[in-house]
Amino acid sequence: MSRPTQERAVRTRELILKAAAEEFDEKGYAGASITKIVDRAGVTAGALYFHFQSKQGLASAVMNAQSGAIEPLIGSEGLQRLVDITLVWARQLQVDPVLRAGVRLAVEQGSFGLQDASSYQGWRTIMGECLHEAARKGELRPEADPDRVAAFVVGACTGVQLYAQLLNGRKDLTERTVHMWELLLPGIAVPDVADRIELDGERGKRHDDGGVADGGTGG
Structure with a gap:
C-alpha cells in the first residue's frame, strides 16, 4: 500500500470512528444505524466493513479509543x-x-x-x-x-x-x-x-x- 493510500485509509477510518461515536453517543448501541453512520462519515458501506467487520467491532473500537x-x-x-x-x-x-x-x-x-x-x-x-x-x-x-x-x-x-x-x-x-x-x-x-x-x-x-x-x- 503506497503512502498516500495509507494516509487515505487512516483518514477514512478516523471519519468512520467519529461518525460512529456520534451515532452511539446519541442513540446507544441498539438505536445506532450502520446506514446513518455511513451517511455521517460520507463513505460507502464497503469502506466501513473494510475497517470494521461488524457493528459490534465498531463499538469495541470506539470504546478503546477513549x-x-x-x-x-x-x-x-x-x-x-x-x-x-x-x-x-x-x-x-x-x-x-x-x-x-x-x-x-x-x-x-x-x-x-x-x-x-x-x-x-x-x-x-x-x-x-x-x-x-x-x-x-x-x-x-x-x-x-x-x-x-x-x-x-x-x-x-x-x-x-x-x-x-x-x-x-x-x-x-x-x-x-x-x-x-x-x-x-x-x-x-x-x-x-x-x-x-x-x-x-x-x-x-x-x-x-x-x-x-x-x-x-x-x-
Whole structure:
C-alpha cells in the first residue's frame, strides 16, 4: 500500500470512528444505524466493513479509543499527570463524542453481547504508569501501592461520572472529580506533594486554546 493510500485509509477510518461515536453517543448501541453512520462519515458501506467487520467491532473500537482522546493533551508528570488526566477526562466528557460514546458503550456493553474490559484495563495501565513514576519520584506514601491505587481510581472515576450523568448530565463532573482528589490525595501522597498538587478544574480546559496541561507543581 503506497503512502498516500495509507494516509487515505487512516483518514477514512478516523471519519468512520467519529461518525460512529456520534451515532452511539446519541442513540446507544441498539438505536445506532450502520446506514446513518455511513451517511455521517460520507463513505460507502464497503469502506466501513473494510475497517470494521461488524457493528459490534465498531463499538469495541470506539470504546478503546477513549485514552487517545485524552493522553496527547497532557504534558505533566507523575501524580500531577494522573490528576490532570482525570480533569481533562471530566472536561472532554462534556464535549467529545468519541469519549462520551466510549464511556456509554463500556457501561452498556452487556446489552449487546460484549464483556470487554479492555478500555478499563487500558485506563488502569495508563494510570498505573503515572503512579509508578510518582513512586520513583518519592511522591507516594510507602503504603500506597501504585497498581492498587490505579485500579481504585478507574473504579472511582467510573462511579463519579455515572452519578453525575444521572444527576445533571455531567454538568458538575469537573467539580466532583476535584472533590474525589481532595479526599484521595491525603491517603496516597506524601504531605508536601499532596499540598502542592494543582486541583484547579481549569487545568482540564487548557487544551481548548491549543495548549496542554503543563508540568504543574507535582514534581
